[in-house]
Amino acid sequence: MKRALALLLLITCSAFALERQSNADYRARREALAKKAQNGLVLVFANTEESAGDAVNGFRQANEFYYLTGLTDPGAAVLIAPAINPSDPMYAQMPAEARPEARPYSEVLLLPAHNPQERWTGKRNGPGDPGLAERTGFARVLALGELDEETSRLAPRGTMLWVNQGKLADAPVEWLRRVTQVFPRDVRPLIGQLRAIKDAAEIELIRKATRASMAAHAAAMKATKPGLNEHDIQSLMTYEFMKAGCERPAYAPIVGSGFNSTVLHYSADNQPINDGDIVVMDVAGEFSMYASDITRSLPANGHFTARQREIYDIVLAGQQAAIDAFQAGKSTLGGNGPDSLVKNVRDYFDTHGKDKSGKPLGQYFIHGLGHGVGLEVHDPLDVSKPLEKGMVFTIEPGIYIPEENLGVRIEDLFWVDPNGKLVRLTEGLPRTAEEVEKAMAQK
Numbered sequence: 001m002k003r004a005l006a007l008l009l010l011i012t013c014s015a016f017a018l019e020r021q022s023n024a025d026y027r028a029r030r031e032a033l034a035k036k037a038q039n040g041l042v043l044v045f046a047n048t049e050e051s052a053g054d055a056v057n058g059f060r061q062a063n064e065f066y067y068l069t070g071l072t073d074p075g076a077a078v079l080i081a082p083a084i085n086p087s088d089p090m091y092a093q094m095p096a097e098a099r100p101e102a103r104p105y106s107e108v109l110l111l112p113a114h115n116p117q118e119r120w121t122g123k124r125n126g127p128g129d130p131g132l133a134e135r136t137g138f139a140r141v142l143a144l145g146e147l148d149e150e151t152s153r154l155a156p157r158g159t160m161l162w163v164n165q166g167k168l169a170d171a172p173v174e175w176l177r178r179v180t181q182v183f184p185r186d187v188r189p190l191i192g193q194l195r196a197i198k199d200a201a202e203i204e205l206i207r208k209a210t211r212a213s214m215a216a217h218a219a220a221m222k223a224t225k226p227g228l229n230e231h232d233i234q235s236l237m238t239y240e241f242m243k244a245g246c247e248r249p250a251y252a253p254i255v256g257s258g259f260n261s262t263v264l265h266y267s268a269d270n271q272p273i274n275d276g277d278i279v280v281m282d283v284a285g286e287f288s289m290y291a292s293d294i295t296r297s298l299p300a301n302g303h304f305t306a307r308q309r310e311i312y313d314i315v316l317a318g319q320q321a322a323i324d325a326f327q328a329g330k331s332t333l334g335g336n337g338p339d340s341l342v343k344n345v346r347d348y349f350d351t352h353g354k355d356k357s358g359k360p361l362g363q364y365f366i367h368g369l370g371h372g373v374g375l376e377v378h379d380p381l382d383v384s385k386p387l388e389k390g391m392v393f394t395i396e397p398g399i400y401i402p403e404e405n406l407g408v409r410i411e412d413l414f415w416v417d418p419n420g421k422l423v424r425l426t427e428g429l430p431r432t433a434e435e436v437e438k439a440m441a442q443k
Contacts, residue, residue, distance in 0.1 A: 023137025
């Protein structure tokens with residue numbers, strides 16, 4: 001049965017291709033990154049098949065490289081040289097001996113040469129191929145073997161070099177230092193600043209990931225019942241979001257029932273679902289490299305007990321308190337100040353409901369309130385800083401009481417639109433206790 005499902009998923013997934021943004025979008029990101037690079041060179045490596053190959057989900061591109069190029073070619077690299085203008089005030093402040101020569105902005109894509117292995121993997125882009133500029137958006141494409149010469153040409157002594165540090169195995173530190181005589185800096189924080197604000201096309205891809213993931217949750221609500229195994233629900237949800245166009249799970253699915261509902265990163269998903277259990281389902285897919293992230297908590301038999309309903313309603317009200325308090329450019333996901341949404345939720349939990357010993361419930365909220373979502377399910381976003389227009393993030397309060405085998409998490413995905421309005425991208429998925437029970441009754 002498992003082998004049949006895996007084959008069906010493979011066939012279903014193969015019918016879809018990644019939806020790539022326009023070449024102009026990726027070029028704009030490269031130019032924006034160049035302005036942050038302080039006259040230094042930027043060298044960003046793609047993943048190799050050895051570093052990111054997966055027998056189940058296949059090759060996945062490095063997020064930084066994909067964000068800048070929209071390309072899935074393994075083993076590639078992009079080299080960006082920011083413009084250096086002698087009329088720039090910063091240039092004049094540099095010691096004369098350290099001033100680099102003036103140059104215009106330039107960029108080059110470096111691709112591995114074609115090799116016979118493509119008979120097994122399929123034909124890939126390679127240096128010298130016709131139509132590369134139209135397909136890739138790069139006017140200049142070189143062989144990867146020319147990287148040393150190209151970097152040396154653009155990097156006089158003392159030039160700052162920015163590299164995605166996780167890929168240094170593809171370019172030894174010794175070589176980079178020999179070329180520039182400076183220790184390379186990690187470019188990922190600079191790219192992270194750009195990734196925190198999503199453009200319109202990114203929002204659409206996240207919406208598609210979210211719609212597919214919502215379909216998976218809706219199917220699980222209809223299917224969940226005592227006697228099933230957690231894995232039955234996890235497999236169903238994976239099938240549903242991949243059928244809707246996702247290429248892989250956005251993260252390891254979590255389907256935890258009973259005591260497992262109180263374990264935050266439970267991922268075994270192999271225990272029976274019993275009558276009277278709460279089932280926490282933290283499951284979502286990835287569409288064209290962009291993630292979603294959704295959690296719902298269900299009563300296994302379709303009806304909350306009085307205690308389960310009490311805790312569920314408190315968690316939901318805590319989430320709503322954060323939503324109601326949100327102000328673009330002011331509210332933060334983290335921290336403990338007056339504009340902290342997590343403090344708002346924790347205070348709500350501490351003043352509503354008790355555990356069996358009469359103690360406040362805030363102690364059972366044991367994680368952060370949310371995180372950024374984009375190319376990664378935990379996308380770059382500083383939770384200590386205000387949430388700005390264009391950001392996408394979760395709001396996911398939860399209460400987990402192990403001694404009661406009772407865990408509830410409600411996680412929705414939000415976007416701050418150009419007007420500063422908080423938009424729930426998961427709008428329409430059952431969220432209240434009444435909506436959940438009604439959805440589960442529709443078998």
